[in-house]
Amino acid sequence: MPTNRTKRPLNFIEEIVEDDLRTNKWEGRVHTRFPPEPNGYLHIGHAKSICLNFGLATKYNGLCNLRFDDTNPIKEEAEYVESIKEDVRWLGFDWGDRLCYASDYFDQLYEWAVRLIKAGKAYVCDLTPEETREYRGTLTRPGRDSPYRNRSIEENLDLFEGMWAGQFPDGSRTLRAKIDMAASNMNMRDPVMYRILQATHHRTGDKWCIYPMYDFTHGQSDSIERITHSICTLEFEDHRPLYDWFLDELNVYHPQQIEFARLELTYTVMSKRKLLELVEEGHVSGWDDPRMPTICGLRRRGCTPESIRNFCDRIGVAKFNSTVDITLLEHCLREDLNKRAPRVMGVLRPLRVVIDNYPEGQVEELDAVNNPEDPGMGTRKVPFSRVLYIERDDFREDPPKKFFRLAPGREVRLRYGYFITCVDVVRDSQTGEVVELHCTYDPATRGGDSPDGRKVKATLHWVSAAHALETEVRLYDHLFVKPDPDDVEEGRDYKANLNPNSLEILTSCRVEPSLAGAAPGSRYQFERLGYFCVDPDSSTERLVFNRTVPLRDTWAKIEKEQK
Ligand code: ATP
Ligand code: MG
Secondary structure, X not given: OOOOOOOOOOOHXXXXXXXXXXXXXXXXXXXXXXXXXXXXXXXXXHHHHHHHHHHHHHXXXXXXXXXXXXXXXXXXXHHHHHHHHHHHHHOOOOOOOOEEEHHHHHHHHHHHHHHHHHOOOEEEEOOOHXXXXXXXXXXXXXXOOOOOOOOOHHHHHHHHHHHHOOOXXXXXXXXXXXXXOOOOOHHHOOOEEEEEOOOOEOOOEOOOOEEEOHHHHHHHHHHHOOOOEEEEEHHHHHHHHHHHHHHHHHOOOOOEEEEEOOEEEOOOOOOHHHHHHHHHOOOOOOOOOOOOOEHHHHHHHOOOHHHHHHHHHHHOOOOOOEEEOHHHHHHHHHHHHHHHOOEEOEEOXXXXXXXXXXXXXXXXXXXXXXXXXXXXXXXXXXXXXXXXXXXXXXXXXXXXOOOOOEOOOOEEEEOOOOEEEEEEEEEOOOOOOEEEEEEEEOHHHHHHOOOOOOOOOOEEOEEEOOOOEEEEEEEEOOOEOOOOOOOOOOOOOHHHHEOOOOEEEEEEEEEOHHHOOOOOOOEEEEOOOEEEEEOOOOOOOXXXXXXXXXXXXXXXXXXXXXX
């Protein structure tokens, strides 16, 4: 299992755990869980919770369960369960034999509900959903008691069994906890424990037509699994008194709930409802669209599990909400890929270059370094010939100040190759667009060194036209144009901030021939351009790449400063 790589001070949850270990509060045990609801794919926010829960178990020699909180048969699907397992595994964590489902506890929960009825702590209520809401009151107005609140225990037992037996239509009755309709905490105003729902559950099938509410399930599931630290996000702070009430009234094992701030990222929406909407309305190609903040989207984009874990470690765990800048995630990615991704040459927008004095038909195999950060990664050969492609952006007919790349009459270095000098420019007679450059090369500069100490100010990447593979490259930008996608005018929603230019597809890119047959998921640094990952849409005939993240482009920075 992965461990934290950086040395940092303890976060407040680790402090609690270490205190508990010192006082032997849980007999030395640390047992956490990651409790997703299988109603969508996991996202980077879940990764924070996964790293935290599994990370604590690893660090303190404890255990971490993977538990599906599957209480809502309408929105949940087996597809989500499988994807969640795959994503947790991919992130590098292992739940061993502790794969749990809240639905496995339905019998126990039913029995506990009956116990609360017998203790006079729960009742069957016939108010409609609208009436229930109305009776509940507001933050400033106390609720009113339901007219069914004082039913006898016998009648409640009878009616609850009727609910269980399918005698009543959906929504006609509920089982509610009998707490306090005037409580300042709205969660304590006789919350619903069970509802009637004639729906097929992905695991229990048609066994049940009543389903426990999340709030009646979550804390008890933690209790059943003998979790020590029930870690959840801040919005559950107000639910804690209710969870405490259930566990105390039932007089069962009582874990400690600890709330932490959820991860929010700039330019990103994180709610599953919104992510599902983006998928269903076709704003993205699916849950694994590389622009999505989902784990499978990030994976397809080319992120490594190591970089995501490192990101989660760096953002830390706090008690107050804040938004993390997405550039931190990009930084963690570059840092990791820089070490592990082999470097290759690829040209996104090719411009043809003919080397007039290079012998026709000659091909040289030049030595190229696979990763200067890691000599162990070795070298490879790249073919050089008379006709090459360079990046269109690397040539300017009228070079602005500080533009040091190729221009008429100017000499530059081709990486691992030769010095070349531009001697002529061929234009399309109709459009005037530059379609080809003519250059000369200096045979004495083979490998990119000049024998007379002559200096050039730029080194360009290139590919040999006859040898290069034609490929598709997909470039991504943020899915939203504003750092806060919810920052919209009244009456509009976050979709008004969708970035119309978040995907750019380039179809006639060229990459060096060493990439032939690269497997989907392989990651490379295209020299000077960024990190790229082979997409599953690739075939043996045609590679498709996703740009994971660009390198910081120095010229783009200069140009921006000049403007
Ligand atoms: P949503 O509200 O978008 O549906 P959720 O929080 O209900 O998300 P769950 O499947 O219930 O999704 O989440 C599983 C676990 O992941 C929970 O413990 C939850 O606290 C945690 N989690 C969800 N989103 C985040 C986030 N953005 N940052 C940190 N933890 C999160
Ligand atoms: Mg939830």
